Amino acid sequence: MxxxxxxxxxxxxxxxxxxxxxxxxxxxxxxxxxxxxxxxxxxxxxxxxxxxxxxxxxxxxxxxxxxxxxxxxxxxxxxxxxxxxxxxxxxxxxxxxxxxxxxxxxxxxxxxxxxxxxxxxxxxxxxxxxxxxxxTYYVYVSDALPVKTMGELVDYVRKHPGKVAYGTGDSTQLVAMAQLCDQAKLDMIHVHYKGTSQAFTDFMGGRIQVMVGGFDLEEQSKGKALPLATLLPERSPLKPNVPTLGEAGLAPVTTRxxxxxxxxxxxxxxxxxxxxxxxxxxxxxxxxxxxxxxxxxxxxxxxxxxxxxxxxxxxxxxxxxxxxxxxxxx
Incomplete structure (x- = not known):
């Protein structure tokens, strides 16, 4: 225009x-x-x-x-x-x-x-x-949890309310996860870090089980982090096999x-x-x-x-x- x-x-x-x-x-x-x-x-x-x-x-x-x-x-x-x-x-x-x-x-x-x-x-x-x-941000889950898909994570959290902790390293991650938890009725513990690197350290140490991160977090974790869904409206060509929240049966987040x-x-x-x-x-x-x-x-x-x-x-x-x-x- x-x-x-x-x-x-x-x-x-x-x-x-x-x-x-x-x-x-x-x-x-x-x-x-x-x-x-x-x-x-x-x-x-x-x-x-x-x-x-x-x-x-x-x-x-x-x-x-x-x-x-x-x-x-x-x-x-x-x-x-x-x-x-x-x-x-x-x-x-x-x-x-x-x-x-x-x-x-x-x-x-x-x-x-x-x-x-x-x-x-x-x-x-x-x-x-x-x-x-x-x-692109993704929702990652630790291999410490017995889940392989976003649907399985939702079921697990609903069966274990207040037991699963997730971390965010910036405000966009925070808002996206707040939307996700509110819309999916998930009762998780939120830990807000000053940066994604700090969240990643605790993720690797087992202090949090879910986190939001970029496309390379899976590689950095040496397989410990499994990407369950992208927070974008469409799949990313960098991880074409990772579904969107909508494809996982959840309402998409509106933060960018x-x-x-x-x-x-x-x-x-x-x-x-x-x-x-x-x-x-x-x-x-x-x-x-x-x-x-x-x-x-x-x-x-x-x-x-x-x-x-x-x-x-x-x-x-x-x-x-x-x-x-x-x-x-x-």
């Missing part, structure tokens, strides 16, 4: 970017505000250096630098489930030279944990630039595993467009495409509008899971 320049101004204006057009009042100001300057572009990452999100961002940042013909610097701001990174972004000038690698944890989960005092409004304070990647890039809300529309086009061109790099595909991810750009719509769609999904698990903070 083609979007006019004025419609994009209106779209970003809904998120607090209405000042983007005010520069037109001053002669010469518009041209200065409508393009990136000569300074480096800083990408804030809400994770420590060396992690998966950091590594992928640095790879894309190197290629993005060639498209923009500007240096691209990755800066790690971990902590606070993404709050520290978002607040760093919001302190920056809305000129396109500071952007952020965003995930559901920072954009959908954390802001809704404190409904009376949310740290920021992701729909008003941030401007989406583009979708980055999406990936994604990453994206964001700017401060008042960033001028032409700069958002410039960054969007640069990312889209970067993502077409065959080596990047092959690398992401080998990791079970899809590298795909989107319009800013489409990314905004995904946030709007997913906000109530996360809100319901937070309420179901009573995860609210004071």
């Amino acid at each position: 083609q979007h006019t320049h004025s419609s994009r101004r209106q779209f970003l204006g809904l998120m607090g970017a209405g000042l983007a057009g005010s520069a037109l009042v001053l002669p010469g100001a518009a041209s200065a505000a409508d393009t990136l300057g000569s300074r480096p572009v800083r990408i804030i990452v809400p994770f420590p250096a060396g992690g998966g999100g950091d590594t992928l961002t640095r790879m894309v940042g190197d290629a993005l630098s060639q498209q923009l013909k500007l240096p691209v610097v990755v800066e790690n701001k971990p902590g606070g489930d993404g709050v520290i990174a978002v607040q760093e972004l919001l302190r920056a000038a809305p000129d396109g030279h500071t952007i952020m690698f965003g995930t559901p944890s920072a954009l959908l989960y954390t802001p809704q944990l404190t409904p009376k005092r949310p740290p920021y409004d992701p729909l008003k304070d941030l401007a989406p630039i583009t979708h980055f990647s999406s990936f 595993a994604w990453t994206a890039f964001f700017a401060p809300a008042k960033t001028p529309v032409p700069i958002i467009d410039q960054l969007n086009k640069a990312f889209a061109a970067t993502f077409q790099n065959p080596k990047l495409q092959d690398f992401f595909k080998s990791r079970g991810s899809v590298l795909q750009a989107s319009t800013p509008e489409a990314m905004h719509e995904l946030l709007v769609e997913q906000m109530p999904v996360f809100a319901k899971a937070i309420k179901t698990l009573n995860l609210y903070r004071d």
Whole structure:
């Protein structure tokens, strides 16, 4: 779908970017505000250096630098489930030279944990630039349980309520499993970890019997982890024999595993467009495409509008899971 320049101004204006057009009042100001300057572009990452999100961002940042013909610097701001990174972004000038690698944890989960005092409004304070990647999660069961299918796991949990523990390593996993347990009426113990690697350690040690993980967890576990179902609406070509939840006779989950890039809300529309086009061109790099595909991810750009719509769609999904698990903070 083609979007006019004025419609994009209106779209970003809904998120607090209405000042983007005010520069037109001053002669010469518009041209200065409508393009990136000569300074480096800083990408804030809400994770420590060396992690998966950091590594992928640095790879894309190197290629993005060639498209923009500007240096691209990755800066790690971990902590606070993404709050520290978002607040760093919001302190920056809305000129396109500071952007952020965003995930559901920072954009959908954390802001809704404190409904009376949310740290920021992701729909008003941030401007989406583009979708980055999406990936497949699977429900895995330990070989310690006598089950081989999702149906057998459901039967086992119903016969042993409160006895089976499952672990999640990020908010997307947490919300997906909260939906699954709620819809299938499963009484399991939930253990929330700061990362999938910590959940995996306890999974291998027998402290949890079910977990959510990526396509390579089965190999990492040396056969101890059996994938029972994919959380995507369709089967993944990486594991074509693993059914969807729907094929297993269960209601599908509606959460989506994604990453994206964001700017401060008042960033001028032409700069958002410039960054969007640069990312889209970067993502077409065959080596990047092959690398992401080998990791079970899809590298795909989107319009800013489409990314905004995904946030709007997913906000109530996360809100319901937070309420179901009573995860609210004071």
